[in-house]
Amino acid sequence: MLQRVHARSREKRLVIVLNSLGQPAGPTKEIVQEFKFFLGMVARDSELAPLNYRNFPSLPTLDKILDYV
Numbered sequence: 001m002l003q004r005v006h007a008r009s010r011e012k013r014l015v016i017v018l019n020s021l022g023q024p025a026g027p028t029k030e031i032v033q034e035f036k037f038f039l040g041m042v043a044r045d046s047e048l049a050p051l052n053y054r055n056f057p058s059l060p061t062l063d064k065i066l067d068y069v
Contacts, residue, residue: 005038042069 017026024032043049054060
């Protein structure tokens with residue numbers, strides 16, 4: 001459920017380091033894994049990411065998703 005992640009305030013969010021391809025690389029494997037699970041939960045949220053849109057940029061909720069993440 002990642003309750004610990006969802007309960008974090010904006011000030012307590014962790015910084016994710018990206019590699020040259022824009023993929024999460026650190027600062028630790030545990031933080032990257034937690035971030036991946038969090039993104040998966042956001043993607044499965046039918047209110048934030050409805051399935052009837054094929055392109056991510058065309059989502060009417062794109063600003064909500066980016067703000068939440």
